[in-house]
Amino acid sequence: MTAYYLKLAWLSVRKNPLLTSLMIGAIALGIGVSMTTLTLYHVMSSDPLPQKSDRVFAVQLDTWNPDDPYYERDEGSAPPPQTTFRDSMALMESDIPTHQAAMLHRGFAARLDEDGARPERLSTRATYGDFFPMFDVPFLFGSGWDRNADDRAERVVVLSKRINDKFFGGEDSVGERLMLDGAPFTVVGVIDEWRPIPHFYDLNGGDFDDSEELFVPFQVPISLEYHADGSTNCWKPERIESYQDFLQSECVWLQHWAQLDSDAQREEFQAFIDAYALEQRKLGRFGRPLDNRLSDIMTWLEFREVVSDDNRLLMVLAFMFLAICLLNTIGLMLAKFINRAPLVGVRRALGASRFDIIRQHGVEVLIIGVMGGLAGLLLSWAGLIAVRSWYRGYEYLAHLDPAMVVSAIGLAVFSAALAGLYPTWRISRIQPAVHLKAQ
């Protein structure tokens, strides 16, 4: 029987191509617009380190101005998102976390030794060797570095795959030399494609930044007396004349992350930093009420408002748009079905039950839904191409993944079924006698 209904539905679709394509178009547009914004939202709110995001924590210390909090939010004040050099160094002394790393971002001029080519400015992360195991960074060749290299500010470098391809033709370059800002560095590792989305560990450059090209030990730029390329915020009127003054100042400019595998470990580390803060209070620092935070990755991303209000607003409007498209489809379907009332009257008179009529029209509704869904998928694909070209830094993030494809079609069929509910019910309730008489 279903085959027969499929045939009937197909005939009906063909019989009134304009009305049918209007319906399919309305569903497709609704799906296209809402899936485009939903995909954006889905990717923006995605977990960059799903296997352990609840065990990796951003460290926030409230060293800010006692008279004026860093963040003034609805839910109250909050500590600054970055740390001072002296506090990060003090925390690095703790061996409570499984892994721990302070870090900063900075550009280095890189070139191969004496090849005469112009140097190229490469985005570089200066951090501790723990960075790599903490964030599960995949290595192609070699590895990161150990605490000795950290302590001695050894001139070693880990390359991204792209840079290894460019400078060393993709060969295993471990042990090779690379000149950074005029000084020789030894390559110790090459990482595979690695691009956490969002760029959670440092949101200064943009929430969806590419990961860095080079990684060097944290103490390297410090020993060169470099400042970070990210953002440096200071609140205290204090005399800063030398680099040492800067390192001892209340300026926050570093990101600090720790891996804490159990609740006990976490509580222990929280107690450690709180005790440290109270110790520092005796020196006249940490003047604010005790509010030092360990936020796991998803809490951190929410705190930093990585999904912007713009995206939420677009979602709301997109789903209102889908609602309009559905109302439209209801109207058109109703028109189409009612137009066929005399025919349905004949079928009913010849013995078709209400349920048969519902089944017949239900099949037609589903066909329209599936077609609208497929067309909508095409539209969202086009929509995402447009979004990628409009937003800087969205190149990698606005893509349809299989989950989104399935949900697009699901949403379309569900929407069509919803839209078809009333018209189908209406057509199944018609009185055969009225329509037979008119003929």
Place this chain on the structure above:
Amino acid sequence: MEIRPILSTLLRNKTGAILIALQIALTMAVVINAAFVIADRRDTMAKTTGVDDGNLILARALQTDRDIDVRSIVERDTSALMSIDGVQKVSKISTVPLSNSGSSQTFSTSAELEDGSWFNLAYYQTDAVATETLGLEVTRGRWFRDDEIVYNPGDGEVPRVKVLSDAVADEIFEGEDPIGKFIYTSRGDAIEIIGTISSVGRPWYNWGELYSTSFTPFVEINYMYAIRTAPENRDRLIPIIEETLVALDTDRLVGEPRTHSEVIARTYSRDVAMNRMLTIVMALVVSITALGIVGLASFSVAQRHRQIGTRRAVGARRHHILSYFLVENWLITTGGIVLGLVLSFALNYWLVTKYTLPKLDPVALPLVVLGLWAVGLLAAAGPARKATGIDPAIATRTV
């Protein structure tokens, strides 16, 4: 025109009308709120930077070596850039408006720091010709002299003079003449105000007061070159400028020069993209609703074929039929608009409380209402005209 019979017909056959009215109401809520966000972003983007950003090229040449004579390198670079045909003026500057990176410092109006009022000034550090390069107008006092510019590293001193933007000078000194007055750093150093200029915007996208900006006579080796060109030469000069800077010293890191307009466009790229998306959603929403009206109006005409024929047969003229459908549609649209008003404000209220969106400004409302009426009438016009073509004879055929 009699409205009563139209109304009673509508009430007897509600479904189609309700569907259209709901669509109109939702469309109105979407359009009003989207238009409002668009206008808000436009206002933000229209704020002037105060500099001649359309004619500026920004170039960086970074030096990692520290044992250098900054002044002579800057002079060498500047004269090489000035010798390019089409370059009008060259300045070294720490940052530019809307580049989204910059620095600010807190000052007090009194040497007894606690007594004065505190304020935050963003600062641009630059040279003696920057007024010409950036296209600034000195409104009071004077700009920096050549001998006041501090080169770092090298000169080892700190500038003791500043030029303020007009707007912030008036605010700090409450309208009094600021020339010769002093402001004080948090360490107590006195800085003399030697001039004011036409207001220049802040370096950041949305942090700090818009015109709370100042200029300091200070040049560092890794500051950018701001290069003023005639508009017709601008894009042609970009590769030439890059080659010139590279040729002077191949060890330097020369970033690809950019126009200031491009830097500003990058800063606003999210807003531009958001506005594009909202515009597209608005256009689609209106067209979908219009198509829906066309569809349902055609249906209702088709359904009432015989009634229309009967009316024509008993004496109704074509224009009666036309106006019947138009008025019917107008009634439905108006019903939708009334519901839409409520919905628009409810949505806006929700957006204001939940997100950082300003309150709806009702100025645009009449425009949207007129627009929706027009869309409704235009969409119904086609089917209504078709209805006027129905042959009165049809009434006699199938009774």
